Amino acid sequence: MIQVEALTKRYGTTTAVDGLTFSARPGTVTGFLGPNGAGKSTTLRMIVGLERPTSGSTTVDGVRYVDLSAPLHAVGVMLDARSVHPGRTAYRHLLAQARTHGIPRSRVDEVVAMTGLEAVAGRRAGTFSLGMGQRLGIAGALLGDPRTLILDEPVNGLDPDGVLWVRRLVRDLAAEGRTVLLSSHLMHELALCADRVVIIGQGRLLADAPVQEIVDASGGTTLEDAYLRLTAGAVEYRGRNADGPTGLPAAGGAR
Template sequence: MITAEHLTKRYGEKRAVEDLSFAVRPGAVTGFLGPNGAGKSTTMRMLVGLDSPTSGRITIDGTLYRDLPDPLRHVGVVLDARAVHPGRSAYHHLLAVARTHGIPDSRVAEVLDLVGLSAVARRRAGGFSLGMSQRLGVATALLGDPQVLVLDEPVNGLDPDGVLWIRRLLAGLAREGRTVFLSSHLMSELSLIADDLVVIGQGRLLAAGTAQEFVARAGAGTVRVVSPQSADLATALQGPGVTVTSIDGATLEVHGLDARDVGRIAADHGVVLFELLSRSLTLEEAFMRITRNALEYRTPQEAAR
């Protein structure tokens, strides 16, 4: 388990992380989300001892990373997929890591096979594509067979087959009871893989819990209604907190009411309905709603959303 307790990091006057507390449970894939500048990378760097907190702490099973007797066997980390000597082959990179951590040479072949790099194991890492580098990073993280995995943007550069591979890999590791903590900007991918979410903005916690709880917290979705009397229905639906948008001459999108409310109001006003469909928020829509006041950089269009 990963636990952050009142974690704070300041660089001079800049507040990168402020009083951040959350827990990442074993047996689940937890997505770590936030707008650019939210403090995700700083938090991950503090987790693995690359930065020191100004105050508070973040631990693995109650222990600071720097105090782990054999870190690679406890925590597998990928913060930069390109952090490999370009002149070394994938095999020799992994072999060097294994031998400096007392890991059997045989484990190198195992992880190369696991990530699909056996055929290019003797090629220099400097010639790898970003997707191949991501696979090598994951292989390095898995070398010590750790119970905790920390991955920063692991899907970047992967082709569709690679995305499917890492989705299945991480889900399988979580099913084994491991703790999987990953950041990503790809909401569509996180919606398929993440069991839990930790969302931060401007260094502070915005939400933590299951993905379903996160979407529900963001509010109601959209009701799509088709009627030959759409203008009359739009007038009848108006009220506090309700937004009605005309899509075409017969179709409306309604925010702020559920499908039952729309159907009841239509019946009360004698409006004929051809179609009434409720659509839940997507993870991306929920993220946009919850983080809209926590953007460090924004265009006028983003400010108005």
């Protein structure tokens, strides 16, 4: 279980995350949504110890990430699929990760097969397409067979078959009792694979509820409708001619 409690992060006079509280529970796919600049990436980075909170706390199964004795076994993380040495092959990249945690070579073979990378495992990561890079990032997240998965935009760059594969993967992982926190801008995809959704804007919580409850509370018919209404006042980078629905009376029941 991922628990975020009154989490705040300031950079000088700028508040990136502002008193944020939510949880991602075992057996559940939790979607994490917000406009660009809402604080999503900063929140994820604080959960996995890459940023230090100004105040508040984040824990995984009651333990701070930095205090985990074997983090790769506890939490699988993909925040940036491009953070791989471009001159290293996919297989060597995964093998190096495995050796830092005493994970056997056989597990590397398993995740290569799980993610469909067999044909390209011997290629250098720098030659990968965006979609192949995403698969390699997911393979790294699965390497330690963790109980918790944190995936940032995992379907970015994937073809339709790849998108379907990720959808099935996260549903299967949740069905095994694992915790899955999934950030994405693809509303249709989240509506298909997420059990509940956390929506933030300007670093603050706007909604935290099952998908259908958020849709019903918004008066719309889709998750995208609900998202646009909830975030109408929290978009920093709106184009001059961009129009969107406004006027949702309070996030009412979406808590």
